[in-house]
Amino acid sequence: MGPRFKDGDAVVSFNGKWVAWTHTIFAYAAFFSALIVGVALHYHKIVQNEHYGYPDEWFPSVSATIGDRYPERSFFQVFIAITSGPRFALVFLWYVLTARPNSSLPKIVAGVGVFRTLTCGGWTYVTSTDDHDWHDIFMISYLIATLPWTLGCLALSPNNRRAVKYRKIMASLFFGTLVPLIYYFIQHKVHKVPGAYTRYAFFEWSLILFDVGFDAITVLDFEGFEIVVRDVKGISRGQLKTTADSVLEKEKGKPVGNTFGEGFFWAEILDATCDVYNGFVFWTIATGLPVLVWYFPLWHMGISGYEVAIAAVISPVFLAIPSLRYAAIKNLRGLHLLSLVSLLAYKFQDPANRLFVTAFSLATTCAAWTATFFAERGNTPRLETRIMAWGIGLIMSVVAKFACSTNNPLWPIMHAENGGWNKIGLAIAIVSVLRSYRPNFTSGGDYLPAGGKKGSSFLAGVGFAGLMFAIVSLLTDSSTMISWVWEGYPVRGPIAVPHGAVTIFAMGAGLIFGVFYPRVAGSWTAYGVGSVGAALLTYYHHWTGYYGALIFAFYIMAAAPFIITSCVRHSPASTFGLGFFLYVFLLLFHVWVVAYAFVPGGPLVRERTDWLMITTMLFIGAGVFSAATTNSSRTRKHKPVSPNSKRQRSYYIYVLAALQLLAVSIAYLRFPTNDYTPHHKEDKVVTAGIWTVHFGLDNNMWAAERRMRDVLGELELDVIGFLESDNQRIIMGNKDVTQYIAEDLGYYADFGPGPNKHTWGSALLSKFPIVNSTHHLLPSPVGELAPAIHATLDMYGEMIDVVVFHSGQEEDPEDRRLQSEYLSKLMGSSPRPLILLSYLVTKPLEGNYNTYVSEVSQMKDIDPTDWDRWCEYILFKGLKRTGYARVSRDTITDTEIQVGKFVIGEPEPENEMRIPEEMVPSGRRFPALFRGDGVRGHRYHVFDEPRYWQ
Template sequence: MAPKFKDGDVVFAFSGKWVSWVHTVVAYAAFLGALIVGVALHYHKIVENEHYGYPEEWFPSVSATIGDRYPERSVFMLFIAITSGPRFALVGLWYLLTARPNASLPKFVAAMGLFRTLTCGGWTYVTSTDDHDWHDIFMISYIVATLPWTLGCIALSPSNGKAAKYRKYLASSFFGTLVPLIYFFIQHKVHRIAGAYTTYAFFEWTLVLLDVAFDAVTALDFEAFELVVKDVKGSSKGNKMVADAVLEKEKDKQVNQVFGQAFSWTEAIDAVADVYNGFVFWSMLTSLGVLVWYFPLWHMGISGYEVMVMSTVSPLLLGIRPIRSLVVKNLRVCHFLSLAGLLAYQVKDPANRLFTVGFAVWMTCLSWAATWYSEAAQPGRLESKISAWAIGLIASSVVKFAWQTSNPIWPISHASNGGWNATGFILAVLAVLRSTRKSPAGGSDLAIQGRKEGSSLLAGLGLGGLFFGLHSLLSDSSTMILWNWEGYPVRGPISAPHGAWTIAAMGAGLILGLFNEDIARSWTFYGIGSVGAAMLTLYSNWTGYYGALILTVYLLAASVPLIGSAARKSPARTFGIGFLAYNFMVLFHVWVVAYAFVPGGPLVREHTDWVMITTMLLIGCGVFSSVSSTPAAQRKRFNAYLNSRKQRSYYLYILGVLQLLSVSIAYLRFPTYDYVPYHKDDKILTAGIWTIHFSLDNDMWSSEYRMRDVIKELELDVVGLLESDLQRIIMGNRDTTQFLAEDLGMYVDYGPGPNKHTWGAALLSKFPIVNSTHHLLPSPAGELAPAIEATLDVYGEMIDVFVFHSGQEEDPEDRRLQSEYLSKLMGATPRPAILLSYLVTRPLEGNYNTYVSETSGMHDIDPSDWDRWCEYILYKGLKRTGYARVSRSTITDTEIQVGKFKIGEKESEIAEERNAMISEDQVPEGMRFPQMFRGEGVRGHQYHVFNEPRYFA
């Protein structure tokens, strides 16, 4: 019989804990039931993956178990459908238990709980076979929402020590399991290690069990509820929760001041607008170098347009009082003028586009310097502007992570190559209108703060080092990963997914700087950052990357005290000198690789270590200035913004969203490694060589989309790319190979990294790259000559491919030494080999006879082709079947050369027989070159020189 209470009778009642128990039992039944049925009926099928089957792999993954096979899929779907009812009830009861007046966190956690429930249904009922994209979208959304749900439940746990303990243990185990899970997945997917997927499957099942167990803990809390619905213990009517008690005891601490406030949409939108303005600043600044680079690239030396690098020094004008007053009082106008850079894509002439962006950078640097200075009297607002600027950098990195290192609002982008320029401009206008509606401090508040708190000159130098470090290393999440890349087999991080690690370290650094500014400005932390810089510079693979992560945390953390200290001094001497020092560092880090083309270049040749040392010394100047602030002054500023720290929470929410986005992007971009060559049935390997001119076309547009199209249409299985290292400020910190590899479905070896001081050599391959070694060939006088030596698994046969860029024409001794080195390298391999190269020699003359010699054992793909100077394809131990030259259109200054090879056959060693040509109608269909490039071709690409491909018997 149902109990009675003074406020009415209860017709039916049961303890709320049974909601949790039903949810737990049915959820486990769904997964374990499918596992039992799957093992019983389809064991060998569900343990098999794309690389191995039984007995190498002997335990099925979750996805294989609950996937497409009947009846295990039906068993899973039946029980998971039954689970949905208790699941919705569980989320609702948790909200009722934790809700309290003026608290937004319970609402947010409940929303995440509902979102997880809906997305669980998504990936459950839409399998990867049904719709791979939507299955992944639902799965990623579910995983991403798990983090705020888990942390939110822990934060809101009622005063129940046993439940709180279990939640902490289960949550720690869940997130700890992700590390070995990812490790063994990479071992399986990248390294193809037998048995790795079985180990991965155990961790995957562990995650499922822990995920359900975490929600099962609510049974201990829901004992306080009796349904329908009676709160018999009053837990939801005012009993203090653990989080409430902690916050009351520590009400003067920063955590309560940040998160213990009611949510305000107005302030949240203000924060979003500020961050977007920061994103636009970094987008404009990072685009300037690319536009400047276009001109020396085409002039092959100093062009004069390099002076536009100095567009950043506009804050020097703030040293003139009338101008400073004018700018501070008209910040909205200044920010609006800086948006001209977002419209620069409408300017077709390259020079005028550069001038437009130069003006935009001039205005945005002036605007941000004046903004920081004008807010110096209000520490809370100053911190908000610094946070927005720093999170803007993180947002820029996340966007480039999503766009494979390109930025869709850059002026080298437009609609046909992935640009979102118009959308970016409209959002920027709205952001400026929103973020500048509050006028800065006026009158006496504009007086320079803390004149005696350290040197303005040293503060400016510190900013120069900071700006350069952030821009050169962190404006793209893959830059420092490529510093540590050493080729195959993979021995360190890869751009995706590990770019998310770099972004996570950026967020952690900013949080540290905001919550513990004393540590961020300390000499001890500076020393730790310097150690990270040294590790990044001196080591490769994981060791070097761990140093990169340390340096990342330091740079973002130091941004808060260094910019804050500079804002309280003369803006001309701090921000003006800061950007001047930044410009010096930009030129310095270009000179170390461009030494052959600039005056005084040989003095700093290959000295990235000098660049890093100078960067850290400059930052040290800023630290010295910052710590020189008197304790009394620091305490006064601290007290001044204690009451303003509520605004900080919105910036941290934005930061959290960006971190979740980066994790999602990493998942989506994880390499599939299921690539298929174009003519596998004919066992044809089609190889090409192309000098891509740093992915800028003749009209100053980013060219990766056009490159992708022609590579795909030419059906290239293997392609060597030269002049491909774009990971410097002057080239936008880009990596075209990421886009090409992912879009075309190819393995990629970036070649010698940006810290190896070359113009780049990269290899893309439809075939697995078993091993690769990077070489820097002898270059005593001129620029460094990079080479990749890679072994490919081509239809089961090991074949070596060499990608090589020779030194320039002005250094004949370099080219002679390089030809001897490469000739011996090619001659040393006993395997069939292909050379995809840029040799700078005429056929049958000079160094050509070193490359094509008894020492190398290599043959020219077409000795009768006399009209060559740069690009050559050589080979040995293979049957060459075809050769073609394809015009470049306006993409670069160099054509594409293509060769076809029949794997499993060898040709005659007699030159006359080997070089005998045949007509196309004698060649099987699958071994022919595409017809679409005949005649006028497509989009400016056509067979030229001989006007048709050549085929060999």
Template structure:
């Protein structure tokens, strides 16, 4: 008779460690069997990659081994299927061992484990040859989930010293392996180094072995479990024995658990998310102000008067009026909601009105945040939350720009047609603001901050000025400092993708230092490290300069909690009002370094980024001095950690760390997804045609004050450009939004890109995009004793197996004839110094046949004009030598910019030819012809301008 309760007879029992053994054996069998079979049957094929094969590459990668060929792929898939059973059981046992009634972390880790298992099945059974996109999605999801799984298991580890030791070793080895893995992948993918992929493969296999080994450590924990199968209805036969169930309760003994343990409260987590989103909105509006202002001096070619609106940031001065300060603090929700008006500006068509709305939004936003900081000064844990939201908002803004090719999707310069998410961003901002302002400090602003109110409010204000300027000018876009150190091809330093994610990682590390080690963050030693980083960034290029950038990024974010906490001890009118005023002066100064030709007193700051960086660090130093003075002495060492005073504060801190981790993972994922393929094909390869163009893009802002990358992309694609020079393309300054139009264009069009002289070279920018590999490039600053600096790029491309030199050049302005004469001599000598075929894509500021034109075109340079009979030109010219010219056209700009697109077609390997008589398009091969869509009225406002395309036989 069957038992009447759940205490039935035991049918079978076995130790839980066999789950770990089975999982480890099946997982290793999957990879190793595929490796053995693959090497035995298809060795030379699986070591072959897109650049090299055996013997340069002699060890296969994991992906080539398990997914490319039959039957090794089948071996892998069969054993992975077998692994899935023990895998689900392992996750379930881990949850049973770590689950506690008042903690949600075990549930989260278990859910992550299940998610990893499912995504593993995804990239296993959907190979890259089946569906490359879905294979990558599953793989990226698996890798992302590995981080919280690993950290969660470490935090939840029971009191088993041996298991904890092995987990730490294996986890450290796993994450440490990622660095050389990425390095050798870049060596293979970007630098095309023979053998680099083999080294990369060793690290890739190491990751696999370490990943499985990390989970194999559970054998040390599960040996205390006994898995029992009971017959509760009497249906079994055979021997039966009674086995008692073992109940195992483990306590966590890691410092991480003290922060992350305890109950996970979704309302509190949503509060933290809302706070960070509000910080994101603040930085989105602040960074949009300069971009909106820039439109007007751009079109006026000088000061327009609208620049005065940058003073809207000094609104915290109003907090010096005590009744008004009390009114603002008691109504912070209304103040914050009013600040969201800046997000509505995108829908306003007239640029002047849009600027005014953005200005009001920034005015209210600066006022509200200064009041919020001051109001929380008596409650350190709430103040920490606001500072975390402020700093993480900057990081979130940088991540968003990383995802949207350096444009912020909620800027007023964005809309649905160019990739904007304005409506969604506004809706989320309203919801986030309503949630995060449910509990405000009320009259807390009248309560003094704990501890003595020492320190100088003026020095604290100067510290804030330096901090805000550093955060805005250097950290609001992950590619800004990378563009500072870029020196051209071959690649000798960081790339915007993927190394932008490394910059954001340094920002995150800095913020953690600022919160956990404030005594370190405010120390003069750390300040010295930050100052050295600033000097190295300013004075060095390539990897050396970037190491300085990472040190500076870490320091800036670490200093933020310290400097803001110190500043709130004084009047917000002095600290934040004066701070934003000096910040505005710094903004103008760093623009004056390049705009000196158009502003009063400009020559003082001409080409002096070093002055700006020195002033920035001196200002931060003032804030550090005030922070040290206002901090009570402590008997602890300078490296002692600070811990929140109560469990609630510890739990609050954990939510912001979760968000930080999520943002870092998102940044790494974006870097992976955006990594270029470097597999580009010219439009008319069979005909060996180079279609080259020159275009002055007016800083990526169209006539209606919207970002123009998408419209530019459409025209460049439809004209079928293989090589294009872009002028007025350096946007890596506050006033231009810290943007880079070449990232979107290069990735979407499938082109190599050379950014040209960086922002610290003080030019308006020149860039080169090419379907052909750029073998080498050098950046030049041409003589400019009076006027603005003239940038030039001298690049060598590999066009159909022949090396061709391409020059991209922007001459000085008409007002400086001596500058332009010297520049013409310099460039003529530069072009004349190459014996290879060459193309000049330029902005010359001269009339055909007159003045400096005869220096650019002539015996010294060896260059010919693509169409000497085109008398309508003044600025843009295409010159060439050593190539057969077969076509020339001018395409109207519509409202994208103020300059047309000029295009020339050349054939490689045919010599120059001497034909001057043009022929009809029907008389030349199809691959030599320009697209028909631009004839007549054209498309989207673009048509052949002044004349129909010209062709030469």
């Protein structure tokens, strides 16, 4: 009890350290009391998970301990409730300790602390059993808030070496633990390794220790507080020197010190956000047009003439005319607003009109951004922030695609019915342009004093072409490079989720590095490292190839600032105009390596992705050579800019940090559950289908994933093979049609041979675990490559092989003959029952059909009497077939869905007979939904009803 003073200053007093001690004791008590009670009462239940139990798993996870069982859940919740009071007091005292005049950071950290406390209550009192989604939302929010809370506390720590040392240790242990935590979680969830969840649990409990321990260090800081409430040492009056102050004094004049050494202004963070959104719109338009162009040769089966729309990107060449260049620079707001018409393209139902509107928009936005960069050539910090907005806008577009399963929600192929956000996206875009391009908000002038050296404008333009192509071909989706290194099951490398977030992080880190250290990023050493990354990505697979991909992503983003800075030193037509022109050349090269069978001279570059990568890096090398002269001259002679101007970059970094945290959250929410269940498990029925999906773009040029999902789910397919499914190229938008369907319907997914294998793609989705899968490229000496997936699935405890195969085209009979012999031997060599889901390009009972169905292959046709086939076939061996149906595709694609039913565990009968549907058990029947007129244009056709066998 404190003394009572006559003036009433003190009524009760105690040392502030007891707030921290109370918080620490009750927080630990909450978790460890639940652990002790849980182990004592429900040990075998809380160590059990969806795959294994005791003795394979012998230590419980945090969630299993505190989540659902009485009384351990009650122990935990009671102690956590008691902890909430000291927790709020701890946050309040930390704010009092660190608050200073004219400083917003302590307020922000305090706000994060309160938010973090509330979300802790959320995941504590709403368990995964109560509401799985809200439990995850609260948990993710808590984990996200931990990063700014930790960094904020480190920055604001009083200059107490002991406390700062312990905080650094605890923070390092906390974030370092996340790596093995995620590793063992993947080992458990994806690979189903016995004991992996126990190891995961140890790291999960370690996170609790380090998290609470980090806040316990406030004991050392609160010793100077006596809660009267009265400040006995004057430490709350803004006179305290913090760790951040010491660092900023030490780093004064360096990039970090200049960036974060000033106050925080909400108007400027809004400006940065709007700038980044404008960059996002640019990348939306730049990646959206090729998808529209692809639609026309796809449906014309050859060059259509609409391909010329790609040339819209070369619009900056018109800035060679002085009057146009002057008009563009003086009317940037109008030019950027005009480019937004692409976001209205979804209103046009006719594909050609949608293409023309988007092409106009792309031409306008390329000219607008070129004029924007050129207009800022005399203002170093403003040019830098425009480049950052452009680069972070790219990352924002990648995050948006990551959230929407590789579709950009503002693309012209999207609308409200298939997941588009067009209206709200357009509204935000208009506001962003109006905010970012206010009158008198740009500058002109010479970048260097007279006599400053310039590199070659031609080489600068070549460098920009290489930069643009590298970004659009490989960095506009987080899963593109992952598909390059994917080689099938078992998983031996990265997967699109969660590792797409790692790709996004590498891109962001590269951009920041290029901004802070342009001379290093622009060096030949960095170029050499980037080239090594490109080589690893091109020639290696699994983790080795992915490490190369991360190096490549880092370098390309780091190269953007110095290449663009070099380009603005010259006429925009001779750099950006030339660059976009050469970008079109690289884009066509990129298409020809796989579409060689459809274009004049195509065989000259057949399957030469390595040539394309070499060309790209040589182009970037030309840009490095030019920038070495231009930017070194600028570095020597340009006047230093004020710290107030350099502070602008910090706001863009805040936006980037928010996007990175969002990417991590998306990765967590989309993490595969791998707990999939077949539709008729009790009957041991397998429903398998084959569908040529024509790249997931429907007959009216809309993204078709949701319509595909609906019909596949209603058909109750357990295994489905997709053909013509590889969209990981510029002209297809760098997307993956399997992701949304697999996640929404619950399938394991094998992407099949990647885009660097030069095929049109094949994919396998399965409700059953994929034990092993091998990718094949069948003999194709003349025509296009024929991809195949040979997978072994665990169907109700039995190993069954499934092959998904796309034969070569009709014009190349020798290719198709060689492919039929290869596949026949492959199927015949399998000792297991096998299902072939295929596109064979042959008539029933004729030609190559008799190679696929032969003594060598040991395969049987699911229905030899079905005479109306030319492409799709389902063959099998060693299984009991029970049903076969053909389902119309409506306007989703140009090919029907063929479906077969098989029973596992029953011998293949020697003599089969057709039977009427009423004799078939209900669990073995096809859905009645598709009888008659069916639903949404999908119905049983050719036979008007399914066929069944006994």
